Amino acid sequence: MYKILEKEVFSPIIKLMVIDAPKVAKSCKAGQFIILRINDEGERIPLTIADYDREKGTITIVYQEVGKSTEQLGALEAGDYIKDFVGPLGEASHIEKFGTVLVVGGGVGIAPVHPIARSLKEAGNHVIGVIGSRTKELMFWEDKMREACSELHVTTDDGTYVRKGFVTDVMKEIIEARGKENINLVIAIGPQPMMRACSNLTKEYGLKTIVSLNALMVDGTGMCGCCRVSVGGKTKFVCVDGPEFDAHEVDWLELGRRGAYFRDQEQAAREKAKEKHTCQCGCGGGR
Amino acid sequence: MTDAPKAKKQIVPKKNEMPAQDPVERSRNFNEVATGYSPETAKAEAARCLQCKNEPCRQGCPVEVDIPAFLKLAAEGDFDGAIAKIKEKNALPAVCGRVCPQESQCEKYCTLGKKHDPVGIGRVERFCADRELAGGVKVPGVAAPTGFKVAVVGSGPAGLTCAADLAKLGHKVTVFEALHVAGGVLMYGIPEFRLPKAVVQGEVENLKKLGVDIEVNSVVGKFATVDELMEGGGFDAVFIGTGAGLPYFMNIPGENLCGVYSANEFLTRTNLMKAYLFPNWDTPIKVGRKVAVLGGGNVAMDAARTALRLGAEESWIVYRRSDKELPARHEEVEHAHEEGVKFALLTSPTKIMGDENGVVQSMECLKYELGEPDASGRRSPVPIAGSEYVMDIDTVVVAIGQGPNPLVPRTTKGLEVNRKGNIVASTETGATSKPGVYAGGDVVTGAATVILAMGAGKVGARSIHDYLTAKKA
Numbered sequence: 162m163y164k165i166l167e168k169e170v171f172s173p174i175i176k177l178m179v180i181d182a183p184k185v186a187k188s189c190k191a192g193q194f195i196i197l198r199i200n201d202e203g204e205r206i207p208l209t210i211a212d213y214d215r216e217k218g219t220i221t222i223v224y225q226e227v228g229k230s231t232e233q234l235g236a237l238e239a240g241d242y243i244k245d246f247v248g249p250l251g252e253a254s255h256i257e258k259f260g261t262v263l264v265v266g267g268g269v270g271i272a273p274v275h276p277i278a279r280s281l282k283e284a285g286n287h288v289i290g291v292i293g294s295r296t297k298e299l300m301f302w303e304d305k306m307r308e309a310c311s312e313l314h315v316t317t318d319d320g321t322y323v324r325k326g327f328v329t330d331v332m333k334e335i336i337e338a339r340g341k342e343n344i345n346l347v348i349a350i351g352p353q354p355m356m357r358a359c360s361n362l363t364k365e366y367g368l369k370t371i372v373s374l375n376a377l378m379v380d381g382t383g384m385c386g387c388c389r390v391s392v393g394g395k396t397k398f399v400c401v402d403g404p405e406f407d408a409h410e411v412d413w414l415e416l417g418r419r420g421a422y423f424r425d426q427e428q429a430a431r432e433k434a435k436e437k438h439t440c441q442c443g444c445g446g447g448r
Numbered sequence: 449m450t451d452a453p454k455a456k457k458q459i460v461p462k463k464n465e466m467p468a469q470d471p472v473e474r475s476r477n478f479n480e481v482a483t484g485y486s487p488e489t490a491k492a493e494a495a496r497c498l499q500c501k502n503e504p505c506r507q508g509c510p511v512e513v514d515i516p517a518f519l520k521l522a523a524e525g526d527f528d529g530a531i532a533k534i535k536e537k538n539a540l541p542a543v544c545g546r547v548c549p550q551e552s553q554c555e556k557y558c559t560l561g562k563k564h565d566p567v568g569i570g571r572v573e574r575f576c577a578d579r580e581l582a583g584g585v586k587v588p589g590v591a592a593p594t595g596f597k598v599a600v601v602g603s604g605p606a607g608l609t610c611a612a613d614l615a616k617l618g619h620k621v622t623v624f625e626a627l628h629v630a631g632g633v634l635m636y637g638i639p640e641f642r643l644p645k646a647v648v649q650g651e652v653e654n655l656k657k658l659g660v661d662i663e664v665n666s667v668v669g670k671f672a673t674v675d676e677l678m679e680g681g682g683f684d685a686v687f688i689g690t691g692a693g694l695p696y697f698m699n700i701p702g703e704n705l706c707g708v709y710s711a712n713e714f715l716t717r718t719n720l721m722k723a724y725l726f727p728n729w730d731t732p733i734k735v736g737r738k739v740a741v742l743g744g745g746n747v748a749m750d751a752a753r754t755a756l757r758l759g760a761e762e763s764w765i766v767y768r769r770s771d772k773e774l775p776a777r778h779e780e781v782e783h784a785h786e787e788g789v790k791f792a793l794l795t796s797p798t799k800i801m802g803d804e805n806g807v808v809q810s811m812e813c814l815k816y817e818l819g820e821p822d823a824s825g826r827r828s829p830v831p832i833a834g835s836e837y838v839m840d841i842d843t844v845v846v847a848i849g850q851g852p853n854p855l856v857p858r859t860t861k862g863l864e865v866n867r868k869g870n871i872v873a874s875t876e877t878g879a880t881s882k883p884g885v886y887a888g889g890d891v892v893t894g895a896a897t898v899i900l901a902m903g904a905g906k907v908g909a910r911s912i913h914d915y916l917t918a919k920k921a
Contacts, residue, residue, distance in 0.1 A: 202730055204730035248671070419806075
């Protein structure tokens with residue numbers, strides 16, 4: 162059992178938890194992920210590590226409630242326990258002094274991009290951060306990102322905070338203003354459509370771009386192949402070969418389709434859980 | 449008093465039938481197929497043993513069980529004595545009694561089997577083990593602590609056997625398991641209807657009683673490398689039994705479509721994650737109406753039979769040789785037939801086609817005929833030109849084999865692996881290229897059987913004990 166030490170609610174659907182997991186905290190690196198299981202009946206949920214504290218032995222995760230399991234996780238509080246927590250999994254981000262790196266976080270992807278930005282800056286890079294969310298309510302960690310980056314640009318899709326525009330709009334402005342030859346690497350993490358849009362943009366400029374893929378997984382150790390994705394025409398396993406890949410080589414259509422395969426079942430499970438929730442505690446399913 | 453003249457043993461030619469669920473009924477549920485002997489039947493079956501002098505059955509047992517001795521005790525009705533005798537050598541008798549291919553091991557050499565049915569050694573073993581699990585297990589004696597610490601990587605059959613033997617010798621053993629439960633392939637791979645998961649967990653609990661620590665959620669090569677376990681972790685030796693955890697695919701077009709699973713994924717979702725209980729359990733699975741399982745081994749049979757239980761109307765084995773070459777156990781093939789699994793033999797897929805959403809719709813296959821025997825002695829299949837045809841299909845399960853899981857080999861300095869990525873280890877000792885590190889089971893041999901992995905675990909334990917004893921001296 163793994164204790165939830167802290168919980169922070171960024172918005173009704175985006176939450177942070179600090180988990181007591183010394184074994185993971187001891188050895189994890191930026192870019193790696195964990196898999197958790199809430200209870201005995203639970204599915205294995207992969208989440209990229211948002212932060213870690215080796216001394217305290219803790220791992221920070223940030224997640225968006227998108228289905229039954231993440232909603233269930235969101236209903237837990239500090240002091241509660243989750244059944245399983247394993248990691249670090251996957252390969253760490255490749256960190257070296259590249260020069261200037263454009264680091265982009267979209268939505269809940271701001272969390273996993275944070276330790277990468279920090280590590281890149283520590284390695285001596287000039288880190289230009291871009292973070293964006295759909296609306297002001299869903300924005301978080303602006304302060305942490307400002308600290309992790311050399312400069313930070315913030316945007317919202319609907320213009321309710323700082324400015325209006327997609328992260329790709331801001332990226333384009335930065336690339337145009339600085340000149341593509343003055344940017345050595347782009348790292349983009351967020352929802353698939355956002356990463357795909359970033360990839361399409363940087364491809365036009367010929368800027369090497371790394372994305373962190375969120376494929377469906379079961380074991381997360383290379384055993385089942387559920388997370389396979391075509392990269393440069395070759396089948397790769399996100400769990401052991403990734404999660405980071407060259408964005409311009411990823412077969413985004415295939416990745417999106419495979420990710421949606423169980424959506425009807427996920428939806429049914431979510432509805433059923435809500436029904437159950439309504440009748441058991443009488444809160445009207447409002448939580 | 450003089451000895452009575454030895455009465456000539458009455459020969460009972462037929463093996464006592466194993467009671468089983470009705471095939472039609474069982475093909476739609478996950479309960480165990482074979483329901484097990486009664487005490488009377490177990491006694492009667494054990495009594496069929498001739499207690500012959502040369503004990504040929506014993507050469508067929510990879511974990512060296514004293515078979516005639518336990519059968520004698522069982523025949524006398526001393527089931528406690530019988531299980532104690534088995535457990536001198538075998539840490540997982542309830543598992544072995546179910547999934548060992550006895551017909552090609554102990555029972556193959558049985559003297560009685562030359563003219564009649566061999567003694568149902570596995571069935572009696574299973575009865576004795578189940579009886580003990582149900583009634584409370586006696587903890588066997590453990591040697592005085594040696595002060596040595598051994599790490600076992602992987603809690604499948606090789607790791608569990610190695611851990612049990614080392615613990616009995618007085619070493620402190622910690623087993624590191626990547627998944628959230630111990631058992632490895634016994635939990636994620638072999639289906640509930642062949643090996644109930646409660647039985648596996650019963651055996652695991654017995655190991656813990658020997659003083660073995662099991663740390664689940666611990667991926668060696670990630671939270672710590674083998675070197676770190678030995679340097680900072682204080683372990684004096686390491687046994688690697690990480691299994692065949694890397695699925696092979698056919699490398700044909702369409703294999704990444706939705707609805708194409710590796711057998712590992714299909715079985716892990718069902719067995720480990722209990723997708724057949726979705727949505728009460730959270731992990732989903734989809735099978736559709738018609739399932740094609742590619743391959744002809746035990747894993748393929750497990751997947752095809754699982755597909756029926758998950759609600760498929762038709763479940764097909766697609767295999768490129770004939771029924772004679774099917775690598776699966778005869779009993780498994782028979783069970784599959786009885787349950788209504790269909791066989792497309794001398795057939796191999798060339799590509800998988802999907803619909804507008806990238807979901808499997810059909811599969812193009814090519815018919816084969818058998819040519820000359822190849823290196824394995826099996827007649828090699830030769831494609832028949834122009835024999836392509838299309839099979840409508842909703843789900844494809846690729847069960848053509850597994851390679852070694854790469855996590856430990858990739859992260860262990862100085863550990864020699866072969867071309868296929870298997871760890872190079874001595875068959876006699878389990879020793880690898882790295883001092884103090886031993887390996888066994890599928891990660892060394894490639895995908896094989898539970899009992900061979902257990903045998904390798906046993907060999908590894910013996911060598912580690914010798915290594916540690918020499919270190920002390």
